[in-house]
Amino acid sequence: MGPQLSWYLALSAILFTIGVVGVIIRRNVIAMFMCIELMLNAVNLTFVAFSSFFQDVTGQLFVFIVMTVAAAEAAVGLGIIIAIFRNRESLDVDEASVLKL
Amino acid sequence: MIENNLLSLIIFAPLAGAAINWFVGRRVRNEKFIGTIACASVGVSTIVAFYLAFKSGGALRSTEPLLDHLWTWIQVGRFRADFALALDRLSGTYALFVTFVGFLIHLFAVGYMHGDRGFYRFFAFLNLFMFAMLTLVLADNFLLMFVGWEGVGLCSYLLIGYFIDRKEAGDAAKKAFITNRVGDWGFVLGIMLVFSITGSISFFTKPDHGVVSALGTIAGLSVDPFTWNAIFAGGLTSVAVLLFIGAAGKSAQIPLYVWLPDAMAGPTPVSALIHAATMVTAGVYMIVRCSVIYTHAPSAMFLVAIIGAATAIFAATIGLAQNDIKKVLAYSTISQLGYMFLACGVGAFVAAIFHVITHAFFKALLFLGSGSVIHGMHHEQDMRRMGGLKKYMPITFATMLTGWLAISGIPIFAGFFSKDEILWQTWSAGTFSLPSPLWSKVLWGIGALTALVTAVYMTRMMVMTFWGSERFREKHDEHSKSIEDEHAHHVVHEPHESPWIMTVPLIVLAVLSTLGGLIGIPYALGSLVSDHPVNYIEQTLEPVVAHVPAGGSHSGEAHPADEVQWLSPKPQELDSAPPVHALEGSNATAGATTHAHSPEEIREERLLAATSVLIALAGIGIGWLVFQKRPLLQMPRIIENKYYVDEIYDATIIRPSEKFSREGLWKLFDVGVIDGFLHSLGDAVKEVGRVIRHLQGGFVRSYAAIILVGALVLIGFFAYFGIQAMGLVR
Numbered sequence: 001m002g003p004q005l006s007w008y009l010a011l012s013a014i015l016f017t018i019g020v021v022g023v024i025i026r027r028n029v030i031a032m033f034m035c036i037e038l039m040l041n042a043v044n045l046t047f048v049a050f051s052s053f054f055q056d057v058t059g060q061l062f063v064f065i066v067m068t069v070a071a072a073e074a075a076v077g078l079g080i081i082i083a084i085f086r087n088r089e090s091l092d093v094d095e096a097s098v099l100k101l
Numbered sequence: 102m103i104e105n106n107l108l109s110l111i112i113f114a115p116l117a118g119a120a121i122n123w124f125v126g127r128r129v130r131n132e133k134f135i136g137t138i139a140c141a142s143v144g145v146s147t148i149v150a151f152y153l154a155f156k157s158g159g160a161l162r163s164t165e166p167l168l169d170h171l172w173t174w175i176q177v178g179r180f181r182a183d184f185a186l187a188l189d190r191l192s193g194t195y196a197l198f199v200t201f202v203g204f205l206i207h208l209f210a211v212g213y214m215h216g217d218r219g220f221y222r223f224f225a226f227l228n229l230f231m232f233a234m235l236t237l238v239l240a241d242n243f244l245l246m247f248v249g250w251e252g253v254g255l256c257s258y259l260l261i262g263y264f265i266d267r268k269e270a271g272d273a274a275k276k277a278f279i280t281n282r283v284g285d286w287g288f289v290l291g292i293m294l295v296f297s298i299t300g301s302i303s304f305f306t307k308p309d310h311g312v313v314s315a316l317g318t319i320a321g322l323s324v325d326p327f328t329w330n331a332i333f334a335g336g337l338t339s340v341a342v343l344l345f346i347g348a349a350g351k352s353a354q355i356p357l358y359v360w361l362p363d364a365m366a367g368p369t370p371v372s373a374l375i376h377a378a379t380m381v382t383a384g385v386y387m388i389v390r391c392s393v394i395y396t397h398a399p400s401a402m403f404l405v406a407i408i409g410a411a412t413a414i415f416a417a418t419i420g421l422a423q424n425d426i427k428k429v430l431a432y433s434t435i436s437q438l439g440y441m442f443l444a445c446g447v448g449a450f451v452a453a454i455f456h457v458i459t460h461a462f463f464k465a466l467l468f469l470g471s472g473s474v475i476h477g478m479h480h481e482q483d484m485r486r487m488g489g490l491k492k493y494m495p496i497t498f499a500t501m502l503t504g505w506l507a508i509s510g511i512p513i514f515a516g517f518f519s520k521d522e523i524l525w526q527t528w529s530a531g532t533f534s535l536p537s538p539l540w541s542k543v544l545w546g547i548g549a550l551t552a553l554v555t556a557v558y559m560t561r562m563m564v565m566t567f568w569g570s571e572r573f574r575e576k577h578d579e580h581s582k583s584i585e586d587e588h589a590h591h592v593v594h595e596p597h598e599s600p601w602i603m604t605v606p607l608i609v610l611a612v613l614s615t616l617g618g619l620i621g622i623p624y625a626l627g628s629l630v631s632d633h634p635v636n637y638i639e640q641t642l643e644p645v646v647a648h649v650p651a652g653g654s655h656s657g658e659a660h661p662a663d664e665v666q667w668l669s670p671k672p673q674e675l676d677s678a679p680p681v682h683a684l685e686g687s688n689a690t691a692g693a694t695t696h697a698h699s700p701e702e703i704r705e706e707r708l709l710a711a712t713s714v715l716i717a718l719a720g721i722g723i724g725w726l727v728f729q730k731r732p733l734l735q736m737p738r739i740i741e742n743k744y745y746v747d748e749i750y751d752a753t754i755i756r757p758s759e760k761f762s763r764e765g766l767w768k769l770f771d772v773g774v775i776d777g778f779l780h781s782l783g784d785a786v787k788e789v790g791r792v793i794r795h796l797q798g799g800f801v802r803s804y805a806a807i808i809l810v811g812a813l814v815l816i817g818f819f820a821y822f823g824i825q826a827m828g829l830v831r
Binding site: 024025093094 | 800802
């Protein structure tokens with residue numbers, strides 16, 4: 001008995017939950033960022049699993065789109081993080097609760 | 102029903118004149134241009150009105166009204182109001198004298214207003230007034246009539262307050278406008294009630310347009326019993342009383358007359374045109390137009406007669422003690438309007454219209470004459486500073502002489518015939534609208550007494566103005582009040598005669614005041630000189646007004662059904678009934694006493710006419726004897742102060758309502774309720790905001806948590822109900 005669909009879905013749910021919890025409890029902005037990426041990839045895993053299950057390539061197309069958006073988002077996000085670090089010399093998001101310095 | 106599109110030219114020519122003067126005249130500022138436009142536009146109306154009235158098959162010669170259906174204005178469910186004009190014998194008669202007298206007054210005004218800064222404004226308003234007045238007269242339904250009614254009210258307001266730099270002019274304008282609102286309230290309710298009773302507001306039946314006449318429907322209803330309770334029953338008596346409230350406001354009857362004397366703050370041509378000849382007679386027109394409603398509501402007619410007679414004597418006595426020449430004429434106008442309402446109240450609708458016409462002639466003449474005097478005296482209105490003017494202003498004097506004789510009721514002059522007709526009709530009125538035969542004699546007595554007082558105060562005015570010592574050279578009394586004080590303190594000018602453009606209208610009106618009464622010579626007097634005397638006015642108007650039943654029952658008895666037939670059917674049908682050539686052959690169904698011509702009645706009528714002449718002569722004699730020697734005779738204080746009516750109104754109505762507005766409406770309702778509601782609404786929003794702004798703390802992780810919670814709630818919602826739905830499907 002090979003891997004079932006539910007295995008993939010369970011793994012995806014676990015990864016997603018780890019991502020959500022990480023975003024909420026971590027204060028380091030890099031860590032939060034990584035958790036967001038984790039959530040995106042959990043979703044990608046779901047897409048691929050369903051695509052394979054239904055023998056339909058559409059799900060895999062979505063994965064490519066999500067990966068593209070994630071790459072663009074990573075570029076912009078990292079840029080913002082660098083800018084914040086330059087101004088505040090800190091990566092703690094709670095310290096960046098107001099926009100003005 | 103004859104369609105004639107020329108009819109709309111009568112109302113739109115003055116409107117075009119007003120527009121040109123307002124938009125072009127204000128830039129051109131050339132008196133010749135403005136005056137020509139103003140007079141020409143009214144001239145066009147006059148010519149068209151005369152053409153349409155007298156051409157073969159014209160309004161006054163045919164039995165059918167001329168119609169001009171412009172467009173359907175409002176149509177909602179059963180309610181329908183057309184913008185349509187109608188020229189029948191009644192509106193035709195009115196349109197003729199309104200346009201003609203209006204034209205003469207426009208002409209006079211060109212001379213009177215010479216050199217005034219607001220020349221263009223004055224004539225734009227004056228033309229606008231003509232438009233509104235003619236709309237009122239020619240309207241073929243109640244609502245369009247009301248448009249004209251409000252239009253003349255607006256123009257009256259604008260022209261009373263024409264001298265915008267004078268506070269009393271503005272106050273008088275507001276007083277006129279607000280007092281008229283009280284009347285309009287009654288008028289509007291009356292119109293609504295007419296609609297709810299008949300389902301129509303049109304005066305005429307127009308089969309082409311699917312319109313049924315409201316008045317025709319009313320002619321088929323039964324007569325309200327003669328009880329005061331009938332007023333509140335929502336029947337025809339209520340309609341009649343409400344319409345009369347409207348008429349009393351516009352036509353300055355007790356208790357709404359107070360605005361008219363103050364309205365004299367406007368320029369004199371305005372007083373002549375609006376507050377003497379035309380607008381103030383709109384109330385009489387409306388009542389005569391609705392005569393069929395009144396003949397179905399005898400208790401309302403009784404009220405009209407009482408108010409009319411009371412106003413006549415009340416205003417006449419006040420006129421006795423005024424020193425401002427225009428104020429005398431203003432009270433005289435109120436008093437004469439009282440006569441007209443008295444005539445309406447006893448069912449003599451034709452006599453009322455007759456008096457409207459002759460009054461338009463002689464009162465316009467007297468007002469224009471007084472305008473000429475004021476002009477010649479360099480804006481002096483106080484008669485105590487006049488005297489001996491006949492030497493300086495011969496034409497004005499001669500023309501005003503005819504006006505004086507006309508209003509006093511000297512035979513041949515116009516006022517005699519119309520006033521005598523009213524007095525005779527009052528004397529011989531049946532008991533239809535009066536509770537007992539005694540009332541007709543009482544009302545006649547009041548009317549005759551008014552005639553006496555009228556002759557006295559008019560003589561006083563003439564004596565103070567034209568005879569006696571020349572008081573205008575005397576040093577002015579610093580304490581005496583004059584509207585034109587700023588002018589009065591200048592060097593004394595010599596009085597001078599007015600230019601031709603002012604005297605020509607005076608002469609024309611003088612001729613009309615002298616001969617105008619000949620259109621309505623009663624049979625009793627006409628038969629003295631001719632075998633077949635023709636009473637043109639009666640012959641023309643008799644078919645379009647309703648008639649009271651000759652015998653007339655009263656005192657709360659319900660009218661038997663067959664008696665309804667005595668009342669004239671709707672005017673349209675009557676139009677075809679009477680042969681136009683013979684007076685005696687008039688409508689048998691009319692049943693009016695005027696057609697009887699029994700020898701006793703003729704003798705009685707002649708006797709009354711002789712009495713009227715004696716009363717007029719006595720009045721003039723008394724006036725002459727008393728005031729010739731002592732023109733400055735101090736009159737009793739109470740009438741000089743107009744019976745303190747203004748003060749009483751001030752104390753009983755104006756100040757309490759001011760107090761109520763200030764303390765109740767402003768401080769309690771506006772500040773407390775309206776402001777309070779809005780303030781607490783604002784406070785509530787502020788409070789909610791103060792609580793929920795903590796959600797937005799700037800902490801990224803709390804936002805993320807809120808998003809998470811929101812997402813969970815949504816997913817939970819859809820999951821829960823989705824599973825339920827699937828459960829149902831399975």
